[in-house]
Amino acid sequence: xxxxxxxxxxxxxxxxxxxxARYSEKGLAGLDFPAGxxxxxxxxxxxxxxxxRAWHRVxxxxxxxxxxxxxxxxxxxxDLAGTEFQKSVWNALRKISIGKxxxxxxxxxxxxxxxxVRAVGGACGANPVPVxxxxxxxxxxxxxxxxxxxxxxxxxxxxxxxxxxxPSAG
DNA sequence: TCCGTATTGAACT
DNA sequence: AGTTCAATACGGA
Numbered sequence: 001x002x003x004x005x006x007x008x009x010x011x012x013x014x015x016x017x018x019x020x021a022r023y024s025e026k027g028l029a030g031l032d033f034p035a036g037x038x039x040x041x042x043x044x045x046x047x048x049x050x051x052x053r054a055w056h057r058v059x060x061x062x063x064x065x066x067x068x069x070x071x072x073x074x075x076x077x078x079d080l081a082g083t084e085f086q087k088s089v090w091n092a093l094r095k096i097s098i099g100k101x102x103x104x105x106x107x108x109x110x111x112x113x114x115x116x117v118r119a120v121g122g123a124c125g126a127n128p129v130p131v132x133x134x135x136x137x138x139x140x141x142x143x144x145x146x147x148x149x150x151x152x153x154x155x156x157x158x159x160x161x162x163x164x165x166x167p168s169a170g
Numbered sequence: 171t172c173c174g175t176a177t178t179g180a181a182c183t
Numbered sequence: 184a185g186t187t188c189a190a191t192a193c194g195g196a
Contacts, residue, residue: 028172062172066187066194083193083194085192085193085194085195086194103178104176104177104178105177105178108177108192113182113192115190115191115192116180116191116193117177117190117191118174118176118177118190118191118193119174119175119177119180119191119192119193119194120176120192120193121174121175121176122174122176122192122193122194123176123179123193124176125175125176125193135176138176140176140177140178140191141177141178141179142178145175145176146177147175147176149176152176155176
């Protein structure tokens with residue numbers, strides 16, 4: 001009985017595809033982009049606690065709101081596994097509101113380590129809960145896209161949904 | 171300890 | 184305008 005394996009994975013079906021939310025006993029621990037294939041292993045036989053079902057409802061609503069370009073009223077509790085540095089970065093990311101962007105350098109300054117720009121990029125890539133923790137709102141200094149673990153198409157798409165216009169070829 | 175990284179800014183062509 | 188290079192902080196092996 002590994003506590004590590006006791007994650008609950010539940011699908012979230014949106015217009016943009018089927019996301020996969022992963023919950024620990026403490027809250028939302030991960031969110032995966034649609035993988036192209038609907039993973040049936042998400043539907044487990046295990047009894048999902050009412051607690052987690054409630055979180056899942058909140059997650060679903062929040063995710064759909066963001067995909068529609070609206071600010072979610074409520075987020076589920078987050079159980080993000082990471083170092084203190086990463087958590088401080090993710091916390092800073094959550095302060096970026098819908099439709100706004102910041103650069104990696106600005107995030108680095110926000111957490112009091114202005115030189116740690118590259119490390120900030122690393123922490124963004126390690127973000128277990130994209131979209132809800134808006135790692136996609138971080139651009140490079142010259143408004144270039146930078147990178148995105150879910151694929152640059154997703155980053156572009158998410159920003160477009162929030163009304164952010166990119167200077168890409170324009 | 172060494173290597174890679176979703177950076178950045180400056181120098182060079 | 185595109186390319187290369189060094190600086191820098193952090194995480195994984």
